[in-house]
Amino acid sequence: MLEAQDxxxxxxQARLFRGVAFRIEPGCxxxxxxxxxxxxxxxxxxxxxxxxxxxxxxxxxxxxxxxFDPRLxxxxxxxxxxxxxxxxxxALENLESLTALAGTRVTHSALxxxxxxxxxxxxxxxxxxxxxxxxxxxxxxxxxxxxxxPLWILDEPATALDREGNALFDSMLAEHLDGGGAAxxxxxxxIDLPPARVSALAIDACAS
Amino acid sequence: MTFNLFRYASPASFxxxxxxxxxxxxxxxxxxxVAGLAIGLVVAPADATQGDAYRIIFIHVPAAWMSMFxxxxxxxxxxxxxxxxxxLSAMMAQALAPTGxxxxxxxxxxxxxxxxxxxxxxWAWDARxxxxxxxxxxxxxxxxxxxxxxxxxxxxxxxxxxxxxxxxNVPIIYFSVKWWNTLHQGATISMTAAPKxxxxxxxxxxxxxxxxxxxxxxxxLARVRTIMLERERGAAWISQLPEMRRPVIA
Amino acid sequence: xxxxxxxxxPEADTPATGAVAPPFAWxxxxxxxxxxxxxxxxxxxxxxxxxxxxxxxxxxxPERSLLAALGPGVLWVAALLAALLSLPRLFASDFADGxxxxxxxxxxxxxxxxxxxxxxxxxxxxxPLAVLAPLLGLQYALEPSALWTLAMALLLGTPILxxxxxxxxxxxxxxxxxxxxxALLVLPLCAPVLIFGAGAVDAVxxxxxxxxxxxxxxxxxxxxxxxxPPAAAAAVRIALD
Numbered sequence: 001m002l003e004a005q006d007x008x009x010x011x012x013q014a015r016l017f018r019g020v021a022f023r024i025e026p027g028c029x030x031x032x033x034x035x036x037x038x039x040x041x042x043x044x045x046x047x048x049x050x051x052x053x054x055x056x057x058x059x060x061x062x063x064x065x066x067x068f069d070p071r072l073x074x075x076x077x078x079x080x081x082x083x084x085x086x087x088x089x090x091a092l093e094n095l096e097s098l099t100a101l102a103g104t105r106v107t108h109s110a111l112x113x114x115x116x117x118x119x120x121x122x123x124x125x126x127x128x129x130x131x132x133x134x135x136x137x138x139x140x141x142x143x144x145x146x147x148x149x150p151l152w153i154l155d156e157p158a159t160a161l162d163r164e165g166n167a168l169f170d171s172m173l174a175e176h177l178d179g180g181g182a183a184x185x186x187x188x189x190x191i192d193l194p195p196a197r198v199s200a201l202a203i204d205a206c207a208s
Numbered sequence: 209m210t211f212n213l214f215r216y217a218s219p220a221s222f223x224x225x226x227x228x229x230x231x232x233x234x235x236x237x238x239x240x241x242v243a244g245l246a247i248g249l250v251v252a253p254a255d256a257t258q259g260d261a262y263r264i265i266f267i268h269v270p271a272a273w274m275s276m277f278x279x280x281x282x283x284x285x286x287x288x289x290x291x292x293x294x295x296l297s298a299m300m301a302q303a304l305a306p307t308g309x310x311x312x313x314x315x316x317x318x319x320x321x322x323x324x325x326x327x328x329x330x331w332a333w334d335a336r337x338x339x340x341x342x343x344x345x346x347x348x349x350x351x352x353x354x355x356x357x358x359x360x361x362x363x364x365x366x367x368x369x370x371x372x373x374x375x376x377n378v379p380i381i382y383f384s385v386k387w388w389n390t391l392h393q394g395a396t397i398s399m400t401a402a403p404k405x406x407x408x409x410x411x412x413x414x415x416x417x418x419x420x421x422x423x424x425x426x427x428x429l430a431r432v433r434t435i436m437l438e439r440e441r442g443a444a445w446i447s448q449l450p451e452m453r454r455p456v457i458a
Numbered sequence: 459x460x461x462x463x464x465x466x467x468p469e470a471d472t473p474a475t476g477a478v479a480p481p482f483a484w485x486x487x488x489x490x491x492x493x494x495x496x497x498x499x500x501x502x503x504x505x506x507x508x509x510x511x512x513x514x515x516x517x518x519x520p521e522r523s524l525l526a527a528l529g530p531g532v533l534w535v536a537a538l539l540a541a542l543l544s545l546p547r548l549f550a551s552d553f554a555d556g557x558x559x560x561x562x563x564x565x566x567x568x569x570x571x572x573x574x575x576x577x578x579x580x581x582x583x584x585x586p587l588a589v590l591a592p593l594l595g596l597q598y599a600l601e602p603s604a605l606w607t608l609a610m611a612l613l614l615g616t617p618i619l620x621x622x623x624x625x626x627x628x629x630x631x632x633x634x635x636x637x638x639x640x641a642l643l644v645l646p647l648c649a650p651v652l653i654f655g656a657g658a659v660d661a662v663x664x665x666x667x668x669x670x671x672x673x674x675x676x677x678x679x680x681x682x683x684x685x686x687p688p689a690a691a692a693a694v695r696i697a698l699d
Contacts (some may be wrong), residue, residue, distance in 0.1 A: 012359060013442060048563060051699050052293070068695060074565045082556025086488075088495040100484055103565045127495075345646040352642055356633045365696045366629050370643065373625055373689055377647050380678070384650035387674075391657055 007056035034203030220445035237422035244415030278308035283375035286368035298364035485574025529598030584616025621686035628693030
């Protein structure tokens with residue numbers, strides 16, 4: 001589904017990595033590991049189409065895509081470092097807003113149910129301002145479930161999640177892959193899935 | 209500035225060519241300026257109405273023309289930079305901005321000094337001078353934005369976009385300032401009404417305009433070389449430059 | 459993508475790029491809702507406008523004829539400054555919490571989303587200014603025809619300020635010296651708005667009628683409505699790079 005060929009990235013003068021290449025098929029995940037500052041976030045942003053790589057290309061279903069390519073935007077759900085929540089809106093309103101933004105039409109009850117699955121139904125009417133980091137992350141998980149996009153690009157999704165939240169994420173990821181989706185996940189922790197479905201990319205090895 | 213640069217689209221191959229071109233244009237600029245000033249300051253006769261004070265147009269008019277022309281060229285390089293994402297186009301735009309700002313500033317100052325003896329006031333809010341002032345702000349804005357953004361690639365694209373937005377606005381701004389000027393007619397006199405041109409004065413103007421053009425090219429090329437060295441610091445082609453191989457005398 | 463992933467096909471999605479109304483409405487409704495929940499911020503800009511306009515006469519002899527002559531200009535410049543003051547918050551909050559990223563990655567047209575945000579910004583900044591100005595104009599002993607013309611001109615001109623300002627706001631996202639730099643970038647571009655906007659009142663006073671000025675402002679508004687959102691969207695993408 002997603003293919004990267006000979007990707008390279010720079011930050012200012014320094015070259016972060018080069019020669020990054022991989023291929024992800026539906027039903028598989030790619031775990032990107034690396035030390036802080038090695039370029040994991042940059043790689044994910046390139047894959048999501050937010051930045052252009054210094055060299056190389058990204059292909060979606062075999063077709064090369066440039067930054068902000070419409071096909072890429074249709075197909076991916078991106079979760080970066082920032083949770084993309086407005087403090088002034090409630091959890092439910094935030095979820096509704098982000099869902100609409102992705103062009104997905106979903107009923108109110110489906111939204112409530114999604115929040116319920118991430119154990120936030122008690123707090124769904126509270127402004128996001130009062131939620132903890134972990135709770136904000138859970139709204140992000142609910143969003144991933146509701147959007148049902150084929151390709152997930154997640155930057156350290158387990159940050160701030162407690163053990164329960166982690167288990168929830170793992171099961172969601174497994175469900176997503178089972179349904180034929182794919183994922184690229186930047187993470188410090190190993191992904192709890194059969195090795196056949198997870199390939200690993202260590203960014204440090206591609207440093208120059 | 210308008211030759212086909214695609215063959216030299218990489219900084220590495222353009223670097224030596226820029227030096228050769230600058231080495232040609234710089235003396236040309238000096239020669240043209242000397243000739244132009246000789247005509248303007250010495251040979252051309254004093255004007256019937258303005259006396260010797262009009263002679264400042266030999267600097268003022270070429271500077272004003274170059275200030276507008278450079279902005280157009282900057283917009284051209286900005287369009288290339290945004291469209292083809294080439295570093296060199298963006299560097300050329302970056303190199304032109306200070307020279308353009310300088311030309312605008314010179315035009316404004318010489319315009320003020322022309323106004324003083326002729327119309328009794330340093331600044332008379334006429335359409336051309338006011339537009340020139342706004343053009344100076346546009347140049348300064350691009351330079352300020354360049355300095356404010358740390359990431360060079362983001363700065364390239366942001367400044368390119370700003371330059372293009374400015375370029376689209378320049379005709380609108382000029383038109384609106386002219387309209388404003390005619391609405392308040394009587395309060396101001398056109399400071400830049402050039403005296404009737406004897407052909408010798410025209411020759412002087414043409415020479416000075418060519419001098420300003422040659423100077424701008426030479427200055428921009430010299431500056432783009434510095435920009436290339438700064439931004440490509442660490443690149444392989446720099447360590448292989450002939451200048452780098454000369455032994456350093458301690 | 460649907461062909462590859464039949465099991466994942468979401469049902470009844472809104473059509474993506476090309477549609478303008480859904481993203482515009484989404485952004486407008488969202489920004490208005492957020493703005494209304496943080497009312498304090500809105501009040502500050504209007505208060506700034508009132509204070510600047512009220513304090514200005516302290517700098518001179520408050521002679522009626524002088525005030526009446528300067529009034530339209532002062533009211534316009536103060537409106538310009540108040541609009542500039544409010545521009546950074548157009549994108550800053552979304553940029554800081556990651557929502558802007560999501561907007562750029564949305565299948566929707568980014569210029570349409572940006573237009574919605576600009577419209578919300580105008581409704582909470584420019585429109586109140588245009589409504590408030592005639593009241594403040596009384597402090598400058600402006601005659602009724604001038605007050606009326608001023609309000610109309612501001613109604614036409616403040617959207618242009620929001621539209622042009624959005625480009626500046628997007629270019630200076632996350633950049634040092636943001637607000638003053640934004641003013642430096644946007645003010646020269648707004649010169650025509652100031653000229654035609656204040657010129658409308660002068661024209662009415664000269665007996666020429668404001669028709670020409672209003673037409674020019676309207677034309678400028680049309681150009682800005684068509685041209686500014688794509689430019690601002692491009693600037694947003696550059697800032698997110």
